[in-house]
Amino acid sequence: xxxxxxxxxxxxxxxxxxxxxxxxxxxxxxxxxxxxxxxxxxxxxxxxxxxxxxxxxxxxxxxxxxxxxxxxxxxxxxxxxxxxxxxxxxxxxxxxxxxxxxxxxxxxxxxxxxxxxxxxxxxxxxxxxxxxxxxxxxxxxxxxxxxxxxxxxxxxxxxxxxxxxxxxxxxxxxxxxxxxxxxxxxxxxxxxxxxxxxxxxxxxxxxxxxxxxxxxxxxxxxxxxxxxxxxxxxxxxxxxxxxxxxxxxxxxxxxxxxxxxxxxxxxxxxxxxxxxxxxxxxxxxxx
Amino acid sequence: xxxxxxxxxxxxxxxxxxxxxxxxxxxxxxxxxxxxxxxxxxxxxxxxxxxxxxxxxxxxxxxxxxxxxxxxxxxxxxxxxxxxxxxxxxxxxxxxxxxxxxxxxxxxxxxxxxxxxxxxxxxxxxxxxxxxxxxxxxxxxxxxxxxxxxxxxxxxxxxxxxxxxxxxxxxxxxxxxxxxxxxxxxxxxxxxxxxxxxxxxxxxxxxxxxxxxxxxxxxxxxxxxxxxxxxxxxxxxxxxxxxxxxxxxxxxxxxxxxxxxxxxxxxxxxxxxxxxxxxxxxxxxxx
Numbered sequence: 001x002x003x004x005x006x007x008x009x010x011x012x013x014x015x016x017x018x019x020x021x022x023x024x025x026x027x028x029x030x031x032x033x034x035x036x037x038x039x040x041x042x043x044x045x046x047x048x049x050x051x052x053x054x055x056x057x058x059x060x061x062x063x064x065x066x067x068x069x070x071x072x073x074x075x076x077x078x079x080x081x082x083x084x085x086x087x088x089x090x091x092x093x094x095x096x097x098x099x100x101x102x103x104x105x106x107x108x109x110x111x112x113x114x115x116x117x118x119x120x121x122x123x124x125x126x127x128x129x130x131x132x133x134x135x136x137x138x139x140x141x142x143x144x145x146x147x148x149x150x151x152x153x154x155x156x157x158x159x160x161x162x163x164x165x166x167x168x169x170x171x172x173x174x175x176x177x178x179x180x181x182x183x184x185x186x187x188x189x190x191x192x193x194x195x196x197x198x199x200x201x202x203x204x205x206x207x208x209x210x211x212x213x214x215x216x217x218x219x220x221x222x223x224x225x226x227x228x229x230x231x232x233x234x235x236x237x238x239x240x241x242x243x244x245x246x247x248x249x250x251x252x253x254x255x256x257x258x259x260x261x262x263x264x265x266x267x268x269x270x271x272x273x274x275x276x277x278x279x280x281x282x283x284x285x286x287x
Numbered sequence: 288x289x290x291x292x293x294x295x296x297x298x299x300x301x302x303x304x305x306x307x308x309x310x311x312x313x314x315x316x317x318x319x320x321x322x323x324x325x326x327x328x329x330x331x332x333x334x335x336x337x338x339x340x341x342x343x344x345x346x347x348x349x350x351x352x353x354x355x356x357x358x359x360x361x362x363x364x365x366x367x368x369x370x371x372x373x374x375x376x377x378x379x380x381x382x383x384x385x386x387x388x389x390x391x392x393x394x395x396x397x398x399x400x401x402x403x404x405x406x407x408x409x410x411x412x413x414x415x416x417x418x419x420x421x422x423x424x425x426x427x428x429x430x431x432x433x434x435x436x437x438x439x440x441x442x443x444x445x446x447x448x449x450x451x452x453x454x455x456x457x458x459x460x461x462x463x464x465x466x467x468x469x470x471x472x473x474x475x476x477x478x479x480x481x482x483x484x485x486x487x488x489x490x491x492x493x494x495x496x497x498x499x500x501x502x503x504x505x506x507x508x509x510x511x512x513x514x515x516x517x518x519x520x521x522x523x524x525x526x527x528x529x530x531x532x533x534x535x536x537x538x539x540x541x542x543x544x545x546x547x548x549x550x551x552x553x554x555x556x557x558x559x560x561x562x563x564x565x566x567x568x569x570x571x572x573x574x
Contacts, residue, residue, distance in 0.1 A: 104397040105416075105450035111391045129392075137424065138452050163392035165425050167298050 001083050003090045006097060022049030026141035028132060031055040032072040032186035033081045036176040040145040041085035043173050052139055053082050054091040056098070061127025067270065072186050091139075098134060107133040109163070112156045112250060116263055117274065120240050128153060129160050136166050144168060149175040149183045151261060151276040152250060175275070177203065183275050195268040198235040205231045206262045206277040209244070213279050218256045220244040231266065240265035240272065247278055256281055288370050290377045297378055297425055309336030313428035315419060318342040319359035319473035320368045323463040327432040328372035330460050339426055340369050341378040343385070348414025354557065359473050378426075385421060394420040396450070399443050399537060403550055404561065407527050415440060416447050423453050431455060436462040436470045438548060438563040439537060462562070464490065470562050482555040485522040492518045493549045493564040496531070500566050505543045507531040518553065527552035527559065534565055543568055 025048030027040045044051045055078055062068035075092075082090050106126055112118075113125040136144060144161075146154045154172045161170050175183045180200040182188065191199055209227045217223055227242045245252050247259035260281060265274045291297050312335030314327045331338045342365055349355035362379075369377050393413055399405075400412040423431060431448075433441045441459045448457050462470045467487040469475065478486055496514045504510055514529045532539050534546035547568060552561045 102398075102446075103450050104399065105394065105447050106397065107392065107394050107420075107451075109392050111389075133394075134450075134452050159389075160392050163390050163421075164394075165298075165421050 001087050001090055003079075003092060005092055005094060023142040024048060024139065025051045026135070026139050026144040027051070027053045027087075028135050028144065028146075029053060029055055029078075030057050030071065030186065031078050032074050032189075033078045034176075034184040034186060034188075036147050036149060036184040038081060038085060039176050040147060040173050041082065041087060043171065044143065044145050045086045047171075048143060050088045051086060052089045052091060052141065053087045054093070054135055054139075056091075056093050056095075056131070056135075058127055058131040059095065060099070060130055061124050063121055063123045066121070067187070070190075070270075072189060091135075098131070106130050107160065107164075109156050109159050112152070112159055115245075115250060115252075116241060116243055117150075117152050117265070120265060125153075125156055129156060132157055133160065133164065133166075136161065136168065141168055143171050145171045145173055147175060148172045149185065149275065151263065151278075155248075155250065180204075181207070183273075185273060187271050187273065190271045191268055195236070195271065198237065199268060199273060201231060201235045202237075202264050202266050202273060203275045203277070205234070206264055206275060209262045210277050210279045213256055213260065213281060220253045220256060223256070223262075227262070227264070231264075235266070235268075237266040237268045240267060288374050288377055290366075290379060292379055292381060293384060297380075310429040311335060311337045311339055311426065313422070313426050313431040314338070314340045314374075315422050315431065315433075316340060316342055316365075317344050317358065317473065318365050319361050319476075320365045321463075321471040321473060321475075323434050323436060323471040325368060325372060326463050327434060327460050328369065328374060330458065331430065331432050332373045335430060337375045338373060339376045339378060339428065340374045341380070341422055341426075343378075343380050343382075343418070343422075345414060345418040346382065347386070347417055348411050350408055350410045353408070354474070357477075357557075359476060378422075385418070393417050394447065394451075396443050396446050399439070399446055402532075402537060402539075403528060403530055404437075404439050404552070407552060412440075412443055416443060419444055420447065420451065420453075423448065423455065428455055430458050432458050432460055434462060435459045436472065436562065438550065438565075442535075442537065467491075468494070470560075472560060474558050474560065477558045478555055482523070482558065485524065486555060486560060488518060488522045489524075489551050489553050489560060490562045490564070492521070493551055493562060496549045497564050497566045500543055500547065500568060507540045507543060510543070510549075514549070514551070518551075522553070522555075524553040524555045527554060 025044030027044050029037055057071050059068055107129045108126045109129050118125050146157060148154055158170045177183050181203040182200040205227050208230060209223045212223050212226060223244050224242050231239055243252055243263040245261055247261040260279045262277045312331030314331050316324055344358050346355055394416045395413045396416055405412050433444060435441055445457045464470050468490040469487040492514050495517060496510045499510050499513060510531050511529050518526055530539055530550040532548055534548040545568060547566045549564045
């Protein structure tokens with residue numbers, strides 16, 4: 001596996017690769033790789049001639065009071081996983097090369113970022129869309145892989161790629177979970193034992209909401225309240241938001257219909273976790 | 288000359304071209320081509336294997352009270368000029384293909400757009416940087432050509448390309464002028480005869496400012512006032528701004544030093560004209 005640190009070297013690699021005409025699969029990450037990332041790398045490996053991964057803890061997507069400095073850095077283990085999963089090229093850019101002192105360009109997506117993570121973390125999506133645009137322009141992959149645990153991010157990046165005419169496909173991969181349902185996340189390691197045992201309730205409770213829908217409940221308000229109540233009763237966490245929304249636009253649904261996504265964000269101390277569940281309302285039961 | 292209207296067809300052309308490995312020179316325009324555009328096309332032709340021009344009156348870069356609807360459309364003449372200047376491909380995209388109804392991504396540049404055109408026309412640069420990013424991603428040219436009459440725009444686009452890691456060179460071409468010094472502009476045709484005879488004063492007066500600098504004047508305030516006074520005395524136009532600024536950052540200079548750019552914007556009725564002049568302060572005379 002080749003490791004590149006400079007943008008110039010990456011562009012040379014990219015240019016050289018173009019002549020080979022093989023496909024490139026790209027997995028951009030913040031490092032601290034876990035089983036979720038592994039599944040992205042495997043999916044990229046299965047469907048492409050070359051696999052590129054990047055590791056960059058992007059300061060732009062963290063708010064001033066957020067965990068940029070404490071975000072886990074586990075480079076040796078990350079490198080080992082990339083090697084193990086057959087990554088051809090690992091790109092580990094330097095911050096001052098991606099963001100020189102006179103850097104002043106921003107890429108933003110409006111409607112899809114207006115709520116949920118975008119509302120709770122106002123700097124987050126402009127930071128994500130700016131770095132992802134840069135990386136996609138640098139790599140020009142055929143496919144780029146994103147985890148659906150960050151479902152809103154996945155939709156935002158699909159929109160960005162469509163709007164900017166980037167000729168590539170954004171592939172959303174299923175969330176990988178621990179036995180009790182907790183989604184793998186780089187931030188899980190910061191949960192205390194007590195918090196860890198409660199953390200899976202987020203997903204379990206979203207599933208309870210899904211069950212209510214399958215049982216015929218069609219009022220978003222009722223489902224949201226049921227999730228809130230159950231989460232509050234069974235965990236010590238602080239709920240940031242619960243959303244029952246259209247899976248394509250992420251707009252909240254008063255009445256459940258079509259493809260529905262349940263979103264949740266909860267804080268345990270300084271650790272903020274998100275998760276989601278997609279529910280297909282059976283056709284016959286639509287109002 | 289091939290003419291393409293659809294993005295898909297353009298991407299096919301681009302992909303096919305990649306294998307040929309010749310250089311592409313790109314001249315993006317709003318149409319209503321004049322001698323300034325001709326010089327861009329000629330420069331592109333001289334330095335590249337293939338020349339691509341685009342014509343698109345981009346609604347995003349016009350404010351609600353601006354001249355989007357009255358902006359001149361002269362497609363037949365534009366096409367003739369492109370043919371005459373050896374353009375290989377003319378891209379005339381459709382508005383609803385560049386901006387589908389769910390379009391929601393914006394590219395913006397902050398510091399360089401804070402003043403001058405950016406201040407007078409708040410929607411202008413986000414519109415320009417968004418469409419130019421889309422076109423540069425679609426074409427992936429080796430060189431893209433912009434006129435220096437729009438000097439701030441030229442700097443903004445250079446910054447954008449650097450910040451987004453677009454692997455291409457932005458070439459700024461000298462302003463082409465009528466005999467009396469008026470810069471060619473698509474909007475000149477809307478000047479009345481009386482306004483037309485006054486319009487050249489903008490450039491003439493900027494040159495007067497340049498002369499003051501060469502004569503040793505080092506106070507930005509004094510030069511600006513001299514330009515204002517002369518322009519007010521000799522034209523019926525309304526001055527939008529006069530700027531004496533650093534040629535790289537466009538920040539106003541209290542004391543003249545190094546590479547200086549004089550910027551001006553003036554309105555004659557509904558027609559708004561801009562121009563600029565770069566002045567190199569002789570080294571020996573620096574403070």
